[in-house]
Amino acid sequence: MTTVTLDITSTGWVTTFQDLGRHGTEARGVPTGGAADQHSASVANLLVGNPRGATLIENLGGELALVPDTDVLLAVTGTPARVTVGGAGADAWTPLVVPAGQEVRVRADMDLGTRTYLAVNGTLTAPALLGSTAPDARMGFGQAVVPGTPVLLETDFHGFRRRHFEPPLFRLPVPVPRFDDGPWTVDVVPTHGIHEIHGIRELIEDSTYVVTPRSNHVGLRLAGPVLHPDSATEIVSHGVPVGALQIPHADELIVLGRYRSLTAGYPIVGVASRACLPLLGQAGPGRRLRFRWVDRETSLRRYARREAEVRALQHAAVDAFTASGITAPLPIS
Amino acid sequence: MTTTAQYGAIAVEPFGDSAVMVTIPHPDQEIRRAGIVAFRERLLAHRPHGVVDVVSGLESLLVEFDPLQTALPHVEYAARLVARWAPAPAVDSGGARAARSFVIPVVFDEENGPDLLSVAEELGVTPDGVVEAIAGSTFTIALLGAAMAPMMDGLKVPRPVRRRAEPRTDVAPGAVMIAGTNAIIQPFPGPTGWRVVGRTPHTVVDISRPDPVSFGTGDTVRFVPVGPDEAAAMDAGFLTPVEESA
Secondary structure, eight states: OEEEEEEEEEOOSEEEEEOSOOSSOGGGTOOOOOOSSHHHHHHHHHHTTOOTTSOEEEEESSEEEEEESSOEEEEEEESOEEEEETTEEEOSSSOEEEOTTOOEEEEEOTTSOSEEEEEESSEEOOOOBTTBOSOBGGGTBOOBOOTTSOEEEEEOOOOOOOOTTSOOSOOOOOOOOOOOSSOEEEEEEEOGGGGGSTTHHHHHHHOEEEEOTTOOSSEEEEESOOOOOSSOOOOOOBOOOTTEEEOOSSSOEEEEOTTOOOBOSSOEEEEEOGGGHHHHTTOOTTOEEEEEEOOHHHHHHHHHHHHHHHHHHHHHHHHHHHHTTTTSOOOOO | OGGGOOOOOOEEEEOSSSEEEEEOOOSOHHHHHHHHHHHHHHHHHHOOTTEEEEEEOSSEEEEEEOTTTOOHHHHHHHHHHHHHHOOOOOGGGSSSOOOOEEEEEEEOSTTTOTTHHHHHHHHTSOHHHHHHHHHTOOEEEEEEOGGGOEEEEOOOOSSOBOOOSSOEEEEOTTEEEEEBTEEEEOOSSEEEOSEEEEEOSSBSOOTTSSSSOSOOTTOEEEEEEEOHHHHHHTOOOBOOOOOOOO
């Protein structure tokens, strides 16, 4: 095991430690939280031989840059981004060896998604709250990664002797999501609340919604047509799943995120499919969204397919890393 | 204890592709609220396969499951079985921990309890009368709300206290607040629609600890009025339960 220092030379608008969130804490009032785009976070970790839930760095906007003091195995995923290692272009969604002293820079194309993920083989040293390194702003657990404060990494990686312009190290079956220019389609499973507002199903299906700048990790606030229930029935505070589509009193639609809290009084007309939550986690201001009603079976079929792809990658990555002795010194000429 | 409350049948409604909402369709609000607490404790003690977490509402329980490990009909069936057959978790079975009791010092004055006067007017009593009602109540923690805030039942007042029409935007940590027949303590600075009546010098949630809180659902709480100087002199620190005397 080696302790590597990652010198943070630049961070984006919001750069934090991150993982897949807390387990079993919602019963105690703490939302699961974690990576907004769980797919990209999982894949980044698998691409460097880590468990899916390992701590990594999530970056929103701007440019993330760091310099390791020892060779590291690293991967960048998330929204399409310009990645460079020592100034030369490099690929995202694939394992990269960053040699000691070389700077890796990641600048996302903010016209598409908002977040990039950077995983490094090994364990990043970060404080944990309730078993997770994901930030929780409400509890004052910021987890910011800041320039000038080095991040420590414990790793077994001993490096490859490889030159930068050689072909990619591995050819892995990586499920890279599409980030289209046009409106993104989000599958939604209708809930009971849809019957309380006459015509809302058709209206949402036929409209295009735009993510507004008032959006955050608690929820995406969307501009677009909505309808309200005729009678204001009092709804008592209750829990809601991640991805719930809520219609507040104002003329907007809210899609609740991983840091949502209890809600009361607002009708909930549907819940976004699990398969679409990673995409929603990438939506930023100006992003156009369309909603498509699906039944539970269809929703889960798509989720199971996505999950099978991630598992296939996991198996392939484990095979490749084991075969190449990634955890042992391995000179490749 | 609330976990033996009789609540009859439950209603289970699908909520998206990997959660169900459980409620208790009973005309009496008190039974709905006590019943859902009892149901939650039973469900958590038995943890049906594939159930990953729950979110407590005042009169509901959102049960979240992993749809690749289980399926909606199984979760619904398990919930009904738990409601109908599962005994309340026994204290000595290891399924649930013994209830603890807390005695919490609170400064009830205008500076720390800006809503004390308006609550008194609403209830037709003096501010001291409100403090007496709070100090004379024994609360039970029904759920941990946002950021682990202890939400308690058991406020003995002539009628439920209304929430604020305009929420306060920045309430200090330690603020003791009431609404309906409930009380809650604000763990971190932030907004609230609850009526702020006092403040405890204790830290109720400390994120530097492995377990940030010392309380759990089912624990009992009494509030003891103290003066501001007395509170300042306490060096109160992290809130811990009363030691059990043998």
